[in-house]
Amino acid sequence: DVKVTQSSRYLVKRTGEKVFLECVQDMDHENMFWYRQDPGLGLRLIYFSYDVKMKEKGDIPEGYSVSREKKERFSLILESASTNQTSMYLCASSTTGGTNTGELFFGEGSRLTVL
Amino acid sequence: AQSVTQPDIHITVSEGASLELRCNYSYGATPYLFWYVQSPGQGLQLLLKYFSGDTLVQGIKGFEAEFKRSQSSFNLRKPSVHWSDAAEYFCAVGNTGGFKTIFGAGTRLFVKA
Numbered sequence: 761d762v763k764v765t766q767s768s769r770y771l772v773k774r775t776g777e778k779v780f781l782e783c784v785q786d787m788d789h790e791n792m793f794w795y796r797q798d799p800g801l802g803l804r805l806i807y808f809s810y811d812v813k814m815k816e817k818g819d820i821p822e823g824y825s826v827s828r829e830k831k832e833r834f835s836l837i838l839e840s841a842s843t844n845q846t847s848m849y850l851c852a853s854s855t856t857g858g859t860n861t862g863e864l865f866f867g868e869g870s871r872l873t874v875l
Numbered sequence: 876a877q878s879v880t881q882p883d884i885h886i887t888v889s890e891g892a893s894l895e896l897r898c899n900y901s902y903g904a905t906p907y908l909f910w911y912v913q914s915p916g917q918g919l920q921l922l923l924k925y926f927s928g929d930t931l932v933q934g935i936k937g938f939e940a941e942f943k944r945s946q947s948s949f950n951l952r953k954p955s956v957h958w959s960d961a962a963e964y965f966c967a968v969g970n971t972g973g974f975k976t977i978f979g980a981g982t983r984l985f986v987k988a
Binding site for chain 2: 764800801803804808810852855856862863864865867869
């Protein structure tokens with residue numbers, strides 16, 4: 761069964777801490793994404809990557825960075841966490857071409873609370 | 876500007892009743908259209924998608940959706956709702972590869988016995 765795995769389901773951090781959110785996919789997908797989900801706002805794209813070491817800003821990249829050193833792994837980094845980054849973070853992957861094109865496969869999410 | 880509107884923040888239906896969730900979009904090119912479902916505490920799962928061809932598409936769990944280009948709509952329907960359908964539903968519009976996927980704000984479905 762295809763899978764996107766987010767390493768941490770729940771995290772509580774303090775303001776100013778550095779936070780790493782890890783995501784691994786086993787579908788050999790080229791593309792990986794980090795979204796932020798907030799009530800009433802739907803999903804907003806933070807960053808995406810279409811290849812190893814490649815990254816592109818999404819709609820709300822401020823305060824975040826990403827790393828993709830291996831095809832299957834995509835990390836989201838909060839250099840200095842702030843309370844307004846308290847949210848649910850969703851990782852997704854996709855492939856380009858074929859019948860699955862455009863479809864996003866999601867992990868279960870990481871709920872981050874910044875105190 | 877590209878956008879997706881789900882007019883209903885939440886909907887309550889009785890178990891066994893029919894369901895229609897509304898979705899309107901604004902997209903410059905021919906859209907790829909999706910409906911995703913999110914159960915509490917979970918990620919999103921694809922229900923169905925439309926790329927081209929027959930404008931009535933069937934998905935998993937007995938859901939279907941109809942693409943109406945003239946109305947820029949892609950409404951989701953189910954003839955008989957089950958209690959397990961209680962979840963949040965997201966309409967999305969995008970392109971190949973998923974790079975420009977835009978999500979609506981979601982509609983939360985409550986099912987009453």
